[in-house]
Amino acid sequence: MTTQVIVLNGGSSSGKSGIDRCLQAELPTPWLAAATARAGAHVIIDDVFLGGPASREPWRKALTGLDVPWVGVRCESGLAEAREIARGDRPKGMAAAQAEKVHEGVSYDVEVDTTHMESRACARTIAAHVT
Numbered sequence: 280m281t282t283q284v285i286v287l288n289g290g291s292s293s294g295k296s297g298i299d300r301c302l303q304a305e306l307p308t309p310w311l312a313a314a315t316a317r318a319g320a321h322v323i324i325d326d327v328f329l330g331g332p333a334s335r336e337p338w339r340k341a342l343t344g345l346d347v348p349w350v351g352v353r354c355e356s357g358l359a360e361a362r363e364i365a366r367g368d369r370p371k372g373m374a375a376a377q378a379e380k381v382h383e384g385v386s387y388d389v390e391v392d393t394t395h396m397e398s399r400a401c402a403r404t405i406a407a408h409v410t
Contacts, residue, residue: 282346282409283316286324286338288385289352290377291369292362294393294401295325298352301402306409316345327377331384348408351382351390352401358394 285302287295302323303310310321328334335349354362356378363374389408391401 282348284322284324284342284345284347285350285405286347287350287352288326288328288381290327290359290374290381292359292374293352293354294398295352297398298401299323299325301398302405305402305406328381328385335385348388350405351387353390353392354378355394
């Protein structure tokens with residue numbers, strides 16, 4: 280089965296959007312950040328699982344029958360908070376509050392950590408798991 284959907288889960292300012300853009304450049308075929316996987320399009324979903332495994336469940340049900348690598352995007356809370364402040368478009372403290380919470384009880388096929396890895400390196404790690 281060929282991977283059609285990649286799910287990235289990580290807290291606010293963890294680096295998901297940057298990885299998303301780099302994956303689109305790294306993967307050999309075009310990938311969308313939209314909902315057209317069943318029609319054959321390759322899709323990257325960028326989400327924040329605030330409810331842990333319960334947040335993942337609707338996606339799991341919606342994506343039944345598709346090959347989906349579940350990706351944990353981690354980032355040390357202090358760095359996520361610094362990114363949040365630099366962006367200026369997030370409520371203060373949201374990144375630090377979400378940094379670990381979104382991963383509690385969630386299992387992944389692959390995990391990346393943007394604390395010490397650039398988005399391109401994270402994307403290459405994820406791309407290696409996509410068939």
